[in-house]
Amino acid sequence: MDTFAALKSLSLAYGPPGREKEVRGLFKGYVNGLVDEVFEDTSGNLIVKRYGQHKGTVFFSAHMDEVCFLVSKVLPEGFLRLEGIGADVKLLPSQKVWIHTRSGKRLRGVIGMLAPHLQTEETRKKLNGFEDLFVDVSMSDFSEISVGDFVTYDNEPFSTGDFFFGKSLDDRACGVIIVKMLERLTALRHDFDVFAAFSSREEIGAFGARTAAYALQPDIGIALDVTHAIDTSPNYPKNEFGKGPVIAVGAIPHRKISNLLIETAKQNGIPYQIEPSPSRTGTDTDQIQLETVAAGVVSLPLRYMHTPYEQICVKDIDETARLLALFVSALKEGVV
Amino acid sequence: MFLKDLCEINGASGNEDRVRSYIQEQLKSPEEPGQVDVLGNLFFEKKGNGTSDKTILLMAHTDEVGLMVTNIQDDGLLAVSPIGGVDPRVLLGKRVWVGENNLPGVIGYKAIHLQKEDFKTLPDWDKVRVDIGAQKKEEAQKSVNLGDYVHFYSPFEEYENRYVGKALDDRAGCALLMALYRELPVLNHRVVFAFVVQEEIGLRGSGSTLKRYKPDAAIVVEGTTAGDNPELKRERWSTHLDNGPAISYLQSGYALDYRLFEAIVAFANQKGILYQLKGRTVGGTDGTRLASTYFGVPCAGVNIPSRYIHSPVSVISKKDFENTKQFIADILTEEILLKALEVKV
Numbered sequence: 221m222d223t224f225a226a227l228k229s230l231s232l233a234y235g236p237p238g239r240e241k242e243v244r245g246l247f248k249g250y251v252n253g254l255v256d257e258v259f260e261d262t263s264g265n266l267i268v269k270r271y272g273q274h275k276g277t278v279f280f281s282a283h284m285d286e287v288c289f290l291v292s293k294v295l296p297e298g299f300l301r302l303e304g305i306g307a308d309v310k311l312l313p314s315q316k317v318w319i320h321t322r323s324g325k326r327l328r329g330v331i332g333m334l335a336p337h338l339q340t341e342e343t344r345k346k347l348n349g350f351e352d353l354f355v356d357v358s359m360s361d362f363s364e365i366s367v368g369d370f371v372t373y374d375n376e377p378f379s380t381g382d383f384f385f386g387k388s389l390d391d392r393a394c395g396v397i398i399v400k401m402l403e404r405l406t407a408l409r410h411d412f413d414v415f416a417a418f419s420s421r422e423e424i425g426a427f428g429a430r431t432a433a434y435a436l437q438p439d440i441g442i443a444l445d446v447t448h449a450i451d452t453s454p455n456y457p458k459n460e461f462g463k464g465p466v467i468a469v470g471a472i473p474h475r476k477i478s479n480l481l482i483e484t485a486k487q488n489g490i491p492y493q494i495e496p497s498p499s500r501t502g503t504d505t506d507q508i509q510l511e512t513v514a515a516g517v518v519s520l521p522l523r524y525m526h527t528p529y530e531q532i533c534v535k536d537i538d539e540t541a542r543l544l545a546l547f548v549s550a551l552k553e554g555v556v
Numbered sequence: 557m558f559l560k561d562l563c564e565i566n567g568a569s570g571n572e573d574r575v576r577s578y579i580q581e582q583l584k585s586p587e588e589p590g591q592v593d594v595l596g597n598l599f600f601e602k603k604g605n606g607t608s609d610k611t612i613l614l615m616a617h618t619d620e621v622g623l624m625v626t627n628i629q630d631d632g633l634l635a636v637s638p639i640g641g642v643d644p645r646v647l648l649g650k651r652v653w654v655g656e657n658n659l660p661g662v663i664g665y666k667a668i669h670l671q672k673e674d675f676k677t678l679p680d681w682d683k684v685r686v687d688i689g690a691q692k693k694e695e696a697q698k699s700v701n702l703g704d705y706v707h708f709y710s711p712f713e714e715y716e717n718r719y720v721g722k723a724l725d726d727r728a729g730c731a732l733l734m735a736l737y738r739e740l741p742v743l744n745h746r747v748v749f750a751f752v753v754q755e756e757i758g759l760r761g762s763g764s765t766l767k768r769y770k771p772d773a774a775i776v777v778e779g780t781t782a783g784d785n786p787e788l789k790r791e792r793w794s795t796h797l798d799n800g801p802a803i804s805y806l807q808s809g810y811a812l813d814y815r816l817f818e819a820i821v822a823f824a825n826q827k828g829i830l831y832q833l834k835g836r837t838v839g840g841t842d843g844t845r846l847a848s849t850y851f852g853v854p855c856a857g858v859n860i861p862s863r864y865i866h867s868p869v870s871v872i873s874k875k876d877f878e879n880t881k882q883f884i885a886d887i888l889t890e891e892i893l894l895k896a897l898e899v900k901v
Contacts, residue, residue, distance in 0.1 A: 295786055299785075299786045307668065308668040308671070308675075310648055310665070310679055311648040311665055313645050313646050313867070314646035314647075314650065314864060314867040314868050314869050315650070316869055328713070328715075328720075330720060330864065330869045330871060332785055332863060332864045332871075333643065333645065333646050333864050333867050334783060334785055334787070334788070335781045335782075335864060335866050335867070336641040336642070336643050336866050337641070337781050337794075337838040337866075338781055338783040338788075338792075338794060338836065339643070344643075345678060346678075347676060347678050352787060354785065354786050354787070356864075356871060358717070358797070358871070359713075359715040359717065359718035359720060359871065360715065375651060376651070376709075376711070378651070378660050380660050380661075380689045381689050382689070385651075385660075385662050385689075448667055448670060450631075451670055453670065460691075462691075523664060523667075523687075524649070524662070524664040524665060524666075524667060524687075525667035525668070525669060526668050526669075527648075527667070528649040529649060529651060529662040529664065531662065531664065531687065531689070
């Protein structure tokens with residue numbers, strides 16, 4: 221798989237929570253030939269299975285959905301009001317968006333901003349909320365737009381050097397890690413059967429991963445998600461780009477799993493970083509663990525999360541896939 | 557298409573070379589190669605048929621608002637300052653072009669999850685940073701220099717009724733002048749088409765036009781503020797899209813020549829042309845400079861209403877563009893300005 225090409229297609233794909241069909245289609249294509257079974261469950265997860273020697277089961281999940289907005293009102297003259305899930309309103313002025321109508325059309329819109337000439341002292345100081353922002357859709361026939369239509373960022377992903385910028389890399393870039401891990405597993409012996417879910421609806425509560433874990437009942441379950449890169453908070457380590465996967469240690473990640481991941485990294489000279497996770501991890505793992513599964517979290521450093529241009533380092537994708545493939549191949553019966 | 561090409565060329569104030577070259581390439585002929593002055597203004601002259609010694613000047617500015625790299629931080633991020641009027645609120649999460657080689661970059665912003673009190677604070681210039689993927693100052697310095705220009709990344713789009721893109725202020729005016737230069741027949745008087753630099757940082761380019769051509773009257777064509785946003789009451793709008801050319805009567809620093817203004821309005825009424833008067837007096841144009849330089853040239857403003865100018869995405873009406881172009885062509889052909897000036901002040 222061409223990582224850059226896949227990241228670009230995935231970043232551009234439409235897939236708010238519960239509307240992940242386009243993303244599912246892409247992943248279905250990428251796993252072709254790498255797995256023994258592919259199916260879609262009723263929650264909208266894409267589940268794949270690659271069999272080993274049936275000595276145990278290990279499960280990975282990476283979510284397909286993205287942060288998004290919803291049309292809350294259609295005003296005359298082609299203006300819309302919005303509500304949002306998970307995005308920072310401060311970043312919306314002058315942002316281009318796609319409006320996805322229920323009839324299946326994709327229309328363009330522009331979140332307008334009053335020109336500086338017309339600002340007053342008061343409006344210059346105002347922090348815009350959803351009550352102020354509007355989408356100009358006067359450039360399209362907006363008669364089919366209705367309340368409840370989904371709205372997503374319209375922008376163009378790009379790469380520069382080892383870095384890739386675009387929307388929805390949270391968490392589709394981790395889906396790419398799963399595919400690249402499966403590619404590597406074709407050349408490795410593994411006792412454990414490998415299950416993976418490209419999961420749905422994480423951004424509103426990780427429903428997809430929960431139902432997938434319930435259905436598959438794996439021994440080990442590892443969520444692959446993104447974590448904040450270059451967070452300047454003095455209370456946490458700074459996750460850096462190009463320094464490898466971030467392994468979570470803490471309450472929810474099972475100690476044996478975290479340790480085994482760290483051991484595997486050390487033995488194979490894979491750089492890694494540690495993320496302390498005192499309580500909930502905010503990833504699919506919080507749900508996977510509840511199915512009585514030895515859980516883990518491996519994260520990809522990402523900067524500017526939930527914004528139109530999230531940033532990742534492509535080297536980190538490769539290193540994480542390598543770590544996970546070697547981890548899987550090291551799993552022996554009765555490990556947990 | 558002139559407008560698409562013009563909007564996609566980067567040219568903030570002081571960096572208009574590429575815009576100027578494009579216009580000159582498109583318009584030049586063996587008879588009129590175009591003239592460039594020392595400031596970077598470009599002029600095309602359409603000679604009259606000899607029956608009149610008068611000159612009418614049409615003017616649009618080639619520059620756009622943008623940013624400049626003012627510091628390269630130790631962490632590889634670039635600090636920027638505005639060139640012209642830019643509201644930092646329109647920059648967050650946007651893609652930009654950095655420097656002469658159009659290096660891609662992003663104005664990133666701290667993830668919502670990591671914000672605390674700053675969630676409720678207004679983003680200012682101290683928070684606007686361009687990320688080009690460099691992790692250290694030395695790395696960034698390999699491809700970026702202090703003083704490099706930063707331009708909005710914004711592919712132009714054409715719709716049935718709208719054009720969407722950056723820099724419609726004032727590439728819409730430039731495209732309109734280019735079309736008129738191509739389409740206008742030879743008139744009795746001379747027409748000078750001026751594409752001038754550095755409007756956005758204080759109307760700095762336009763004055764030199766007067767020394768060179770001594771025009772009798774001028775029309776400045778701007779992509780002018782619309783402000784017909786839902787948050788503004790109708791009476792506070794500046795102009796409204798689809799309502800036709802916007803004629804200005806008073807703007808920052810200049811009450812447009814009343815003889816020209818009245819004549820243009822009377823002409824529009826007589827011909828039954830859909831037009832609007834610009835409802836707000838904010839914003840200056842090169843008309844202010846023309847009227848206050850040397851002998852002071854009587855000046856009119858006929859503009860294309862534009863939404864969200866000075867941001868990465870502005871919007872104009874296709875109909876307004878065409879109607880404004882036709883209206884100005886008719887004003888020139890029927891010598892409305894010259895007739896108006898025969899009346900003594």
